[in-house]
Amino acid sequence: MTQGGNAPLTAARVTVEVTAPKALDVSGLLLTEAGKVRSDADFVFFNAPHGPGVTHRPASGATPDAITIDTAAVPAGITKIVVTASPDEAGATFAGIEPTATVRDADSGQVLVTFTAPQLGRETALIVVEVYQRGGAWKVRAVGQGYANGLAGIATDFGVTVEDEPAPAAATATPVAPPVTAPAPAPAPAPVAPVAPPLPQSAPPMPPAPPAAPAAPPALTKITLDKGRVSLTKGGSVSLEKNGKPFLSSVRMGLGWEPAGRGRNIDLDASCIAFDAKREKLDTAWFMKLGIFNGAVAHSGDNLTGAGGGDDESITVHLDGLPPEVCGLVFVVNSFSGQKFTDVKNAYCRLVDAGSDQELVRFDLTQSEPHTGVVMCKLVRQYSGEWVMTAIGEYVDAKTARAMVKPAASML
Template sequence: MELVKGANAPIAAGEVRVAVVAAAAVDVAALLLTPTGKVRSDTDFVFYNQPTAPGVEVHPPDAIRIVPGAVPSDIDKIVVTASLDGSGPADWGQAGPLRISVTDGATGVVLATFVPTGLGPETALIACELYRRQGAWKVRAVGQGYANGLAGIAADFGITVDDAPPSTSQPVSPPITPVSPLAAPAGQPPAGQQHAAPQPNAAPQPYIEQLPAAPQPYAQQPPAAQHPAATPYSAPAQYSAAASQFGQPTLSLDKGRVSLRKNETVSLTKRGAPPLSRVRMGLGWDPAVHGRNIDLDASVIAYDNRAKKLVNVWFLKQEAFKGVIRHSGDNLTGHGEGDDEVITVDLTALPPEVYALVFTVNSFAGHKFDQVSRAYCRLVDDHSGTELVRFELSKGEPTTGVFMCMLTRGAHAWNMTALGEYAKGMTVRKMIDPGKRFVLTSL
């Protein structure tokens, strides 16, 4: 049966398969809704990162399996969505037509089909919905588009995609005490190859090329004539032998790549050159050999100068500030060489209210960092490809989150502080309140 938008048809099958066929790559998802039109909790959002719920299962990348008899009695409706995966066209207007089919999962008989029309700038849509009516199940063709992607749909039905700003009443931790650095491995290991790992259960440490005896204060005034095209730069007052406040730099990039201890800070400047303008966070790990897939997630939290969260960018919200911060998309397994997930930031285009960026890594599937093989994260100069700091995450502490580093806005340029502190949190949302203490102690 071919349905038009808004039309419905009965579903008598004991197992139903809803598939989306399109010229572009798509991700399908489903939301289990109560009679209020909302989910009971985030576990009612079934998608590639959380592929099962009672009676509902994602068959990546383009199908949902539904067993109506196994759906909980307090669930009134199942909404099936389709979103572009970001690897092809920018929106449905460019992606071309798509077709939704509903088939009997046991026999393969087509029960209903639907072709949404009128789509343009949208990147996700509600394809159809299965709902209860007088003790039976029916399917309705919907075809409603969303310009703000899967996150917009999820938020409309009660999924917490982006938390409210954290409470300012939370206690503030004291400044972090620096610890001794690890011994330096020789050279920089290529992305995707094996990296030296710290001792078991040790806090992650920056990757160090050459460790100076002690950080030297940077206090030179570079002559502008050495680089006529560069942005004028004068050394901030905090570059002094007494600079000891957490988040205040004692090092610059004058001599190239810097050796950072945990909690040490470098100014992202180089004498005679403009300040660093674009950075890239890379995250990589090896796939699981047995059992569940290992799914690590790279994220970043933007705070203002009162430690109020402005936004966090992660796999459910892949850009902010009109693309100034951009996430490459979710890697669910660690397959592939080099960085598996990447976040890029144009520092020059960030809104003035952004004071700090805190980069985190989380283990969505619950694997703890002492169980993950060859996992690392790094911060890179996106223009030159120079690696600024690296943490080896494998053989770390038995927890699911880690604060990698923090960028803070200085008077003339951005500063970077190596953090390397573990925390509990399978998603970045659990890191927002704990992360604000780094921001507050840097002010």
């Protein structure tokens, strides 16, 4: 298909995959005849993956982000579903990474139509295609309309209430017309923070060096589990060895918290992000993907409020079942509901022997900061094969597991 072209849909259920040389976030909006959503529930994306007749499929391995539309299940009054895309990297534009939409029969996988957007420039979000109803039949149209103020601009234009950070510069987005002769020049790249050199591919990452000016001399003795339960402070580490030998094969990371006041429900989500020796993400166990590596990492499921005693969410790790390329596991917690961690009290993580249920290591967050995510701790496989747990407790602005990947990698 070419820009502006349309074609009839020959399947009742279709999946719209959007691919580009860089990772994308793909979303869908259900629109009425007036071109607006009925409510924020008509905005389907990775944080809200299910809408009436429309679902979001997250990227996994070689499978790209996608929106699946069941036209028979779309509610009366919805006449159009627009499929949008934006670069996963914050601040990135579409310059040089023009995306391609592939519309497939959702049941058979057969390709129905494809569309590649025209050359783009400073656009940070794009309406890729729209699936619409005309005369009782469903069709697909190639759009390729860019926006300079991101996915929030598109969402706001269609009536979605956007309260995420950073807020859009204006209440209504300004569409960017597709270039006619030449694309607008891309903005100068922002300064890039220095990144630690990659670790040797043949060996797993080592723990970070002590701070340049520590308040006290670094410990000369490795802390192990020889003397029983260990209470860690921020930056402290403990080897999961006892009497010089690996002590555990299966551990459970328990994470807990309480609302700070008035009993407000706070939906915090615990996740475990697995990395290789180059600090590249391999997979993530979170509330939308409870098991990874054939169950070697298993999530207990989503706790929406933090209510109840004991751990609010837990993640079990069978260390012996992890693939050899897994060198680091980072445990993170983010506020899906958007409250800051200053609205949370008594947040902690603890490492438990999954076999005996004995608590081995505990790290209590004694101070909170006004952010929506925290990197709690990490388990790192050493050159010797032993595993070491380190308490981190660093706060970041991130409301989803996906947004925690880069901060987590930087702390390995």
